[in-house]
Amino acid sequence: NAGVTQTPKFQVLKTGQSMTLQCAQDMNHEYMSWYRQDPGMGLRLIHYSVGAGITDQGEVPNGYNVSRSTTEDFPLRLLSAAPSQTSVYFCASTLNRGETQYFGPGTRLLVL
Amino acid sequence: AQTVTQSQPEMSVQEAETVTLSCTYDTSESNYYLFWYKQPPSRQMILVIRQEAYKQQNATENRFSVNFQKAAKSFSLKISDSQLGDTAMYFCAFMNYGGATNKLIFGTGTLLAVQP
Numbered sequence: 001n002a003g004v005t006q007t008p009k010f011q012v013l014k015t016g017q018s019m020t021l022q023c024a025q026d027m028n029h030e031y032m033s034w035y036r037q038d039p040g041m042g043l044r045l046i047h048y049s050v051g052a053g054i055t056d057q058g059e060v061p062n063g064y065n066v067s068r069s070t071t072e073d074f075p076l077r078l079l080s081a082a083p084s085q086t087s088v089y090f091c092a093s094t095l096n097r098g099e100t101q102y103f104g105p106g107t108r109l110l111v112l
Numbered sequence: 113a114q115t116v117t118q119s120q121p122e123m124s125v126q127e128a129e130t131v132t133l134s135c136t137y138d139t140s141e142s143n144y145y146l147f148w149y150k151q152p153p154s155r156q157m158i159l160v161i162r163q164e165a166y167k168q169q170n171a172t173e174n175r176f177s178v179n180f181q182k183a184a185k186s187f188s189l190k191i192s193d194s195q196l197g198d199t200a201m202y203f204c205a206f207m208n209y210g211g212a213t214n215k216l217i218f219g220t221g222t223l224l225a226v227q228p
Contacts, residue, residue, distance in 0.1 A: 031214040042116075042203055042218035043157075050214065058215060090157060097214050098145040098164070098207055103157035 001026050006091050006104035013081040013111045021076040021107050023091030031094045032074040033058070033101070034066065036087040043090065049074055081111045114139045116206050118219035125194045126227050132179075133189045133222045135204030143209035146180070146187045147216070152200040160202070163187065165209070191224075199226045 007022045025032065030051045035043040035058075045058030049068040063085060065077040074093075078085060088108050092101040115138045125131035137146070148160040163171045163180050170178050175192045191198055204219040 033214060033216075035216075040220055042220045043216070044218070045215050048214055056213070088155065092157075092216075094214060098209065100159045100162065101214070101216065106155050 003027065004091055004093055004102050004104035006089075006107050008107060009105070010108045011110070013078070013109065015081060015083060015111060017081050019078050019081065021078075021089055021091075021109075023074045023076065023104060024072050025074075025091075025093040025102070026072065027093065027095070027102065028071060029093035029095050029102075030071070031097065031101075032068065033092045034064070034074070034076045035090045035092065036060065037090060037106075038087050046076065046089075078109075081109075083111050085109065086111045114141075114206055114208070114217050116204050116217050116219035118202075118204055118222050120222045121220070122223045122225070124225045124227060125191075127194055127196060129194055130190060130192045131194055131224065133191075133202050133204075133224065135187045135189070135219060137185050137187065137204070137206050139185070139206065139208075141208055141210070145207040145209065146178075147205040147207070148176070148178070148187075148189045149203045149205060149218075150198075150200045151203065151221075152197075157203075161189065194226045196226050196228060198224065200224060 004025045033048040034046040047066040049055045091104040094101045144165045146163045179188045201221045205216045
């Protein structure tokens with residue numbers, strides 16, 4: 001199993017550009033989440049999904065969209081990038097609530 | 113709202129010694145999950161240990177153990193026989209037992225350096 005994969009590893013954007021961060025898992029997990037990690041702030045939940053077709057907002061959803069058309073994939077879209085979205089983004093998945101969450105390797109995003 | 117506090121931004125320990133990382137949390141719930149995650153320089157988030165609040169017994173995984181004090185809302189991590197590979201950022205995290213979300217609430221982390 002590849003586990004949780006994320007692409008790209010690193011991206012530079014200009015303010016106002018849009019892009020999609022990809023996340024895929026091959027463990028047949030129902031629950032998937034996107035977090036952002038900023039210095040001194042730990043990880044904060046952006047959006048999450050409890051199954052294909054079902055998504056909801058986390059703590060810091062503004063400026064981001066998600067969809068979940070398949071169990072495997074959970075892309076995160078930045079609609080119009082802002083410097084405040086410079087961060088490291090992690091995707092995570094788990095089979096059941098409260099169980100171990102498996103994290104991807106992260107995407108480092110720099111918005112100029 | 114639930115919060116997780118890690119009051120030690122940085123710690124240092126000599127190889128082979130024991131170190132304890134502190135974590136406190138605030139919740140009005142009685143059932144929940146607590147976790148310690150490790151983030152080495154590779155940036156990969158790795159689960160170290162997990163505790164279910166309704167279980168009295170403290171969780172243990174090899175050299176890692178927790179001291180779970182439910183009444184005090186404290187969840188410290190003890191690392192025994194520290195190794196150079198334990199150098200990492202350690203995050204304490206909380207999850208509610210009920211509800212439909214799978215939301216982890218993280219502390220701000222403790223950077224642990226193991227010295228040779």
